[in-house]
Structure formats: C-alpha cells, structure tokens
Amino acid sequence: MSNHDLAVIEGTRLRSSLAKVLHRAGGRTLVEQIVRACEPLKARETIVVVGHQAEHVARVVEPLGAATVLQQPQNGTGHAVQVAKRALGRAKFALVLPGDAPLIRTEALKALIATHRNGNAAATILSAVVADPSGYGRVVRKSETAVSSIVEESQLTDEQREINEINSAIYCFTLEKLWPALAEVKPNNKHREVYLTDAIAAMSGKGETVLAEVAADSREVLGCNTRADLAEVDRIFRERKRNALMDSGVTIQLPETVLIDPDVTAGEDTVIEAGVQLLGKTKLGARSSVKTGSVLVDAVVGDDVKIEPHCLVVESRLEDGVTIGPFARLRTGTHVKRGGRIGNFVETKKAVIGEGAKVPHLTYLGDAKVGAKSNIGAGTITCNYDGFQKHPTTIGKGVFIGSDSVLVAPVHIGDHAYVAAGSTITENVPDDSLGIGRGRQVNKPGWASRKRRELAAQQPPGKSSRHTSKKSRRREKKRR
Numbered sequence: 312m313s314n315h316d317l318a319v320i321e322g323t324r325l326r327s328s329l330a331k332v333l334h335r336a337g338g339r340t341l342v343e344q345i346v347r348a349c350e351p352l353k354a355r356e357t358i359v360v361v362g363h364q365a366e367h368v369a370r371v372v373e374p375l376g377a378a379t380v381l382q383q384p385q386n387g388t389g390h391a392v393q394v395a396k397r398a399l400g401r402a403k404f405a406l407v408l409p410g411d412a413p414l415i416r417t418e419a420l421k422a423l424i425a426t427h428r429n430g431n432a433a434a435t436i437l438s439a440v441v442a443d444p445s446g447y448g449r450v451v452r453k454s455e456t457a458v459s460s461i462v463e464e465s466q467l468t469d470e471q472r473e474i475n476e477i478n479s480a481i482y483c484f485t486l487e488k489l490w491p492a493l494a495e496v497k498p499n500n501k502h503r504e505v506y507l508t509d510a511i512a513a514m515s516g517k518g519e520t521v522l523a524e525v526a527a528d529s530r531e532v533l534g535c536n537t538r539a540d541l542a543e544v545d546r547i548f549r550e551r552k553r554n555a556l557m558d559s560g561v562t563i564q565l566p567e568t569v570l571i572d573p574d575v576t577a578g579e580d581t582v583i584e585a586g587v588q589l590l591g592k593t594k595l596g597a598r599s600s601v602k603t604g605s606v607l608v609d610a611v612v613g614d615d616v617k618i619e620p621h622c623l624v625v626e627s628r629l630e631d632g633v634t635i636g637p638f639a640r641l642r643t644g645t646h647v648k649r650g651g652r653i654g655n656f657v658e659t660k661k662a663v664i665g666e667g668a669k670v671p672h673l674t675y676l677g678d679a680k681v682g683a684k685s686n687i688g689a690g691t692i693t694c695n696y697d698g699f700q701k702h703p704t705t706i707g708k709g710v711f712i713g714s715d716s717v718l719v720a721p722v723h724i725g726d727h728a729y730v731a732a733g734s735t736i737t738e739n740v741p742d743d744s745l746g747i748g749r750g751r752q753v754n755k756p757g758w759a760s761r762k763r764r765e766l767a768a769q770q771p772p773g774k775s776s777r778h779t780s781k782k783s784r785r786r787e788k789k790r791r
Contacts, residue, residue, distance in 0.1 A: 434510075718730075
C-alpha cells in the first residue's frame, strides 16, 4: 500500500502567501498531521505531490520519511496522481489523501483499506454523512453498497442537492484499474484540469466496483478552506489531546481554555489549571501542578513540582519537588535541581540551581551555577555580558547572597560564604568568607535643614514661599 498525499494547494482562500498545507492546526502543519496519520499503516512508501512552495513542504515531510514529487504545472487531482505514477512503481494499491484535511485518523484509513480489499473494489471512497453538505461534492449511489459517481456542488441537480453524503477526497485505488481510467479523463471543465472524481465515474461506467466507506466521525473529513475552518480544526485537535490526557489520569480545569500540543505528556494526578499552554515536547511528571496563565515550551518537569500562576518556562528542566513562581521566567538552559525554589519576578537563563537552593524574588541569574542550599537575596543580578561575550558566575554550597547585590562575572563565591547586602562583587570570595563591595556610609548632621533653606531662598516671592519660609524659621528657632 502506498500513501499519496496531494499537498499542492495554495492558500488563496485563506488570504495568505503561505501554502495552505503549511498552515498549522493542532500544533503541526496540516500536511504533517496527514503524514503522521498514515505512518502506522506501514505503507511501502509515502509520496507527497508538491507544487506551491515545494521546498518548504519537502522540509516538513521528508524528515518523516515521505518522498516528494513535483507537480508542475498543477493540472488537478487526477494529474497529481499521474505525476506520482513512476514513484509508485509496482504498487498494487494506493491510498490518496488531500493535503488540507488533517483531522483524519489512522483508524478511519484502516477501515477504508479493509473495505476496499474485502470488496475487491477498483476504487473506494471515504465519505461522510453531514447535516449541512453545502460546499462539498455528493456521493451518488447506484445501490446500497455501490457508487455511481461523485458530483461537484456546482453540477448538482435539485434532487442531488438533497443528498447529505459527501466526498472527503480520500480514496483507496487498485492501480491497475485506475491508470486506464485516468488516461481516458479529459479536462472538460472550467479549470481545464484532470479530476480524480471523473476517473471514478469512468470506472463505475465500465462496471468496475466502486464502494464508499462512511466515516464514523464526520469531523474527520473536514477541509481547511478558510481561517474559520483552520480555527475549528485546531479546536478539535486540542479537544482530542485534552481528552486523551484526562483519560490517562490528568486533571484539567476549564479544559476549553487550555492549549496543549500533540507531543506533550503528563503523569497521573497532575493538575493543569485554566489558561495554561503546554507547547512543543513538554513533559510533566506525576502529581505536579501548573497554575493559571503559565506557559511551558519544551520543558521537562519532574514529579511533585508546583508551577505557580503566570510563569514562562522555555527549554528548561525542573527536577522533583521544585517550586517556581508566580511570575517567574525560566529561559533556555535553566536547570532547577530537586527541591529548588524560584520565586516571583525571577528571571534565569542558562542557570543551574542546586538542590534545595532558593531564589525567592526579584533576581536575574544568567550563565550562573548556584550550589545546594544557597539563598539568593532579592534584587541580586549576575552581570554576565561585557558587551562582547558571556561570562559565568559560580556560587558554592550554602552561600548567602544579601539583597541588591551585583555579581560581576566571571566571579566565584566559595562554599558557605556571605555577600553583604548592596555589594558589587568583582573579585572571588573564598569559602566561609564575607564579601563586601560597597561605599562607606557617611552621615552629615544638619545637611537636610540647610538644604531646605537653600531651596526656599531660591523660590520667587509669593504667599506659598513666605509661608514656607516662616514655618522653616520657626522650626529652626525651636531647635536652637
């Protein structure tokens, strides 16, 4: 069995310069969704016929093991299959799918193939019964099991308009029957194109067996012709993913508000609150919680982790028992070890936070390593960039960094050392030492009152200035 995806459609009705099949729904491009649905069929080869933005489509499908064949010019669906003939080689059967119907499931394709083979058919159509068939070609049957033809909507008779069984443009063909029928098809239509539907009518007219397998879920054949269609298809994909996670033991609050990509995994008894986005290849362990408004991208999260509201975690790893947030931003390369804590308004980048270490609030750590059980005070900054390159900051075990400290990299703070609050540290601090890097405090008695008199004397004459001046003089007299 060969799969043949007709990924040649431009995005004109989407009002986009991007090829339709490269638009995304459910976290993947449309064409990728289709190729992935075909993968479990273990076909001898998957061929994607490309046209508009062929190189971009090839970059998506070739890593998935699909081959591409260029259709140039693009003369219809029948012509697309013809240009793939050489690539199909000696295949006996071909499964043909459009590039813009991404909701199709592997199970529906298996049912289509089984119906085709068991019925010794020349062609088998995957059809769907819908309440509103407008916009789709209708499947016209000549008996309960056999199909006469597929009639496009523009050519329907009044009687045929009442038919609610639609063509999905997903077919299974016996190729020795298809090639002669396609050779007979003439482009006698306003677009001057060769249509696969005409080949099906030709086979039926010659007495060949043409069957239709009705999809169990009509939503699977939905196409993406407008932005509204894309949104609906995306919604269905997201719903499928959320349901799959909930079936596996994950709690999702207000599921319709939660966005989860297809490769995301989560362990039992993990709780995902409203408004969360889990993107890319994010992995959540068991009994963890992700609270409202947080976004995780390609994050690896262990067991019993608490992610407080409105955190952003990108390409980072959180080990078991970690707590972060609220309002924390963990950038690429952050690794928080077991039991670590990242508090509110903390930003990290390429930072390793040791076991049990705490970074409670208002801190930036870039290109830094923090040892186990260390405590980083509020307002601490690692100055990791000198305008030309990045430099590391290393903080040992059991270190206490006082609030509002600036650590100018490269710098090393030894184990169990202290850094006094408000310090600018430019040199290494040895183990068990106190590092102080700030100016000496000087108090100047009477400076403030003298300053007020000077300012008052500079004001122009007026009621408010005279009043202020008298009050100031009275206060000074009492002091003296």
